[in-house]
Amino acid sequence: MKIDGKTRTYGIIGNPVSHSLSPAMHNAAFAALGKNCIYIPFCVEDVGAAMQGLRGLKIKGVSVTIPHKEAVMAHLDRIDPVAERIGAVNTIKREQHHGSTLLCGYNTDWLGAVRPLQEQIQLKGSRAVILGAGGSARAIGFGLLEAGAEILLCSRTASRGRNLAADLGCEWFPLAEGFIPEGQILINATSVGMAPLQDKSPVPENIPAKFKVVMDIVYVPATTRLLADAQRSGCIAINGLEMLLYQGVAQFELWTGLPAPVEIMRQVLLEAVTIGEE
Ligand code: NDP
Numbered sequence: 001m002k003i004d005g006k007t008r009t010y011g012i013i014g015n016p017v018s019h020s021l022s023p024a025m026h027n028a029a030f031a032a033l034g035k036n037c038i039y040i041p042f043c044v045e046d047v048g049a050a051m052q053g054l055r056g057l058k059i060k061g062v063s064v065t066i067p068h069k070e071a072v073m074a075h076l077d078r079i080d081p082v083a084e085r086i087g088a089v090n091t092i093k094r095e096q097h098h099g100s101t102l103l104c105g106y107n108t109d110w111l112g113a114v115r116p117l118q119e120q121i122q123l124k125g126s127r128a129v130i131l132g133a134g135g136s137a138r139a140i141g142f143g144l145l146e147a148g149a150e151i152l153l154c155s156r157t158a159s160r161g162r163n164l165a166a167d168l169g170c171e172w173f174p175l176a177e178g179f180i181p182e183g184q185i186l187i188n189a190t191s192v193g194m195a196p197l198q199d200k201s202p203v204p205e206n207i208p209a210k211f212k213v214v215m216d217i218v219y220v221p222a223t224t225r226l227l228a229d230a231q232r233s234g235c236i237a238i239n240g241l242e243m244l245l246y247q248g249v250a251q252f253e254l255w256t257g258l259p260a261p262v263e264i265m266r267q268v269l270l271e272a273v274t275i276g277e278e
Contacts, residue, residue, distance in 0.1 A: 001031065003038060009057070010039040010255065013050050013072075014065030017041040021272045022063050025248050028268045032261040044068060051075035054092070054103060061093045061255040063248075069135065076105040083107035086142045088135060091251045106254060109136065110143025112247030113187070113217070117144075120236045121184060121213050124148030129181055129211075131202045132189035133161040136217055140189055141168045152181050155190070178204060186211040186230075193224035201225040209233035217243050222273050241269050 012022050018041070026039035037060075044050040047068050054062065064072050069088040073079060076089065078097075083089050089105035096102075117123060126149050130137050133155035144151050145168065154173045155161035165172035173181060180186070180203055192202040193216060203226065208214045214230035219240030223231075230237040245266050252260040 001027070001038065002036070004036070006036055008035075008037045008060045010037060010061045011042050011059065012039070012063040012065060013042045013044040013047075013068055014063075015043050015045060015067060017043050017065065020065065021244065021269055022065075022248060024272055025245075025265045025268050026063075026252060029248075029252050029261050029265050032264045033256070033258060035256065037256075047071045048075055051103065054094070055101075059094065061091070061251070063251055064090050064092060066135075073105060075103070077102035078104040080104070080106045082110065082142065082146060086110065086139050088139060090139075090247065091254060093254055107139060108247040108250035108254070109139035109243075110146065111250040112243040112245070113140040113215070114143045114147050115246040115249075116238050116242035117185065117213065117215060118147065120238065126150070126185055127152065127183035128185035128187060129154060129183045130187050130189055131155065131175060132191075133157070133164040134189065137189035138164055138167070140187060140217070141170070145169075149185070150183075152183065154180060175202065180207050180210070182210060184212045186214045188214075188216045188218065188224070188226050191218065193218040193226055194220055199225060201229060205229045208235050211235055213238065215243075216240055219244055219269075220273055222270075241266070241273060245269055 023039050023041050030037040083106050086107050090109050091106040093104050095104050128144050128149050129152050131154050151170045153165045154175045156175050161172045188202050190202050192200050208230035213236045215238040216224045216226050217240040218224050222239050227237045249260040
């Protein structure tokens with residue numbers, strides 16, 4: 001990679017960021033398109049100071065990850081209406097508007113979930129059951145509503161679950177009681193299935209068979225217990241790498257205005273996860 005006076009800088013801000021697969025994914029995409037761009041991980045404690053740094057250093061765009069997705073919003077000049085509704089920004093782009101330079105916030109997490117689902121099933125008119133009530137469940141819920149799906153929420157902690165269901169305007173069910181409502185799509189947006197719960201599924205093994213498409217947003221391991229149950233039952237199984245991939249694809253396209261090299265980005269993620277599992 002050649003770095004010179006014309007290199008444009010992108011990155012990711014979060015804490016921690018050392019585990020992030022985004023630098024490998026975006027740098028491979030820039031290289032594949034011959035773009036003179038670099039993407040750097042920035043471990044950030046003080047969000048306000050980091051945002052001043054973005055402005056001062058004329059950084060073209062950053063991904064935003066845990067724990068800063070909500071906190072960055074107070075430091076932006078503009079926020080996309082969907083990101084505003086979700087209440088979280090995972091992408092920042094430096095833009096020119098009428099001669100002024102603005103830092104604009106977007107959310108591509110919801111696109112990350114919606115795009116791989118749309119490849120398998122028509123979302124308009126489908127019913128999706130979302131497991132979990134955290135930040136990802138929130139983005140996915142708003143994304144599915146945006147795409148015209150009906151949603152139902154099942155989660156562990158009643159207060160958190162009911163609050164999110166009220167924001168999404170949907171029904172809430174307690175996950176522990178084992179009753180999972182019917183639908184065509186089942187999405188795990190809890191952390192059950194990743195270490196230290198890598199041998200567990202959020203639902204009993206007979207449940208996936210009741211759905212046409214099962215998506216797990218946990219991506220390590222690439223085939224979780226839930227997805228293995230889904231595959232055995234003949235469902236279409238979508239793993240968490242697809243969400244990671246497509247939120248990155250949407251970021252790349254937002255920043256560059258070019259179609260992202262999706263296959264190259266997917267290969268980078270697959271290799272990173274496979275090496276991580278060895
Ligand atoms: P949050 O911490 O915001 O939410 C976690 C959710 O998981 C909560 O609803 C929590 O339940 C639930 N949960 C945790 N442990 C259990 C358990 N033992 N039983 C039942 N429910 C449980 O996390 P995020 O929403 O940010 O992330 C969730 C998962 O998604 C993580 O594993 C993360 O790695 C993965 N992820 C994947 C992405 C991708 O691109 N593929 C992107 C972002 C995240 P409660 O209702 O009690 O709070």
